[in-house]
Amino acid sequence: MENANTWLITGVSSGFGNEMTRQLLKAGKTVIGTVRSTDKVAELIERYPDTFDCVILDVTDVAAVHSVVNAAFDRHGVIDVVVSNAGYGLFGAAEELSDADIDKIIATDLTGSIQVIRTALPHLRAQGRGRIIQVSSYGGQVAFAANSLYHACKFGIEGFCESVAQEVAKFGIGVTIVEPGGARTEFRYGSAHVADLMPEYDHVHGFLNMLDPSKGLAAGDPAKMAARMIESVDTEPAPLRQVYGSQALRDTIARLEERVADYRTQTELAASTDIPEGE
Template sequence: MMRTWLFTGISSGFGNEMTKQILAKGDRVIGTVRNTKKVKELIEKYPDTFDCQILDVTDVAAVHGTVSDAFDKYGRIDVVVSNAGYGLFGCAEELLDVEVDHIIATNLTGSIQLIRSALPYMRLQGGGRIIQISSYGGQVAYPANSMYHATKFGIEGFCEAVVQEVAQFNIGVTIVEPGGARTEFRYGSAKVANLMPEYESCHGFLNMLDASKGLAPGDPAKMAQRIIESVDKNPAPLRMVLGSQALKATIERLEERVADYKTQKELAAFTDSRINV
């Protein structure tokens, strides 16, 4: 049975790779881009199953309109993939206000509004699947990446709450946490702040962004394949970590966090109210 998918950010990265694989297997994709140049081949190759739409996810009214138009046009959308986003590198003091505002509007607010827009339609159609592309950076934080982590930690908290709200309507939500991958996210679209010499010790990320220093281990085609396959799993997996280094770092950080919390039992109990009856 043909599925209909709605994607944001399909001009590059996981969105582009997933779109290619989904179209090749005969499903329909409504994919959003900010310009159509990078997807011209797909438009020509799949005129009947690829519906390319122009969208900047920082425009909230446009997000609502795009989702509404898509459901009106096709009647049912089976999978909504919130993928649009980018990385912003730089220590907190190095960032401009406009850079802070823009990454929040793109990675966090844009994702929230896309999901909120789709929920009433999915509820009325009796179910569906939402896939939020996050990062293992939604669980693990590194210096000079504070705003990216803020958006990913934020969208993961949002999705964890939403999944509990909408399970009763047969709507599944999956948070995808990829590790480093050989995509334009790292080698093309990443933004770097105006760096300060005072924070030079935190600028190791520059090597990571330089392909000549070695490519990331993650294969985007394999990652895309696993994300697509997750739609057939029932119940929907809440999280998918892609990449062995990402999984190792995530487990280590969570274990550190739990160990720290366990040292605070006395402190936590001290602040409880004791009511004499």
């Protein structure tokens, strides 16, 4: 998409959102970036007073999402790219999670993303163009033990975005779901939430090693991943999915091939539930 000069990005205080914001501002673009606190972006606010529009937003507050997104379009007129990025990881077996754990991650990673996109759609439709980038994970295609609610959110937002992409293509709006693998961001080494663990589930607590930097760092480079996200808007038509990370792509392909192979064994089972033609 030519001349993608104004970007709205949720969750820019750390991780991919912060890296994208830095790269875009350095390139002379305008970024409306949402944060829950300005502490981690004070330096950007000072350095880019004319092009960094920093806004306080907790995406779990639906009314605030509507207000902030609508106001951003009112202030800037045209927003070329909306990046739904805000989110965090939740680790623990299903039985280990509290009701509050479940409600919070769904409100953040699933409902929050849905509401950001829904609120932006009428504005993008009126413009007759625009891009939506949803930051998902290869965990939106591949599920691992002790990550059930995170996967529920990512599988859910991917289904939402795949449907929305079909609804809005005629309006000149493209939708891209990005599926990063493990990266050296605060998502893994700072913001991830771990449930109250139970000894009965010690067999699925291997993720604790993944969250410990002393046990080895993830292979993904956040700066390179952010750059690929930014570059994705130049591809026409919009790519529906992009996977970042060699291991993530290998695991995704393997899991999809397993799934297809299993479905292919069910031909007779599926047909056995049909009403015969003509009856």
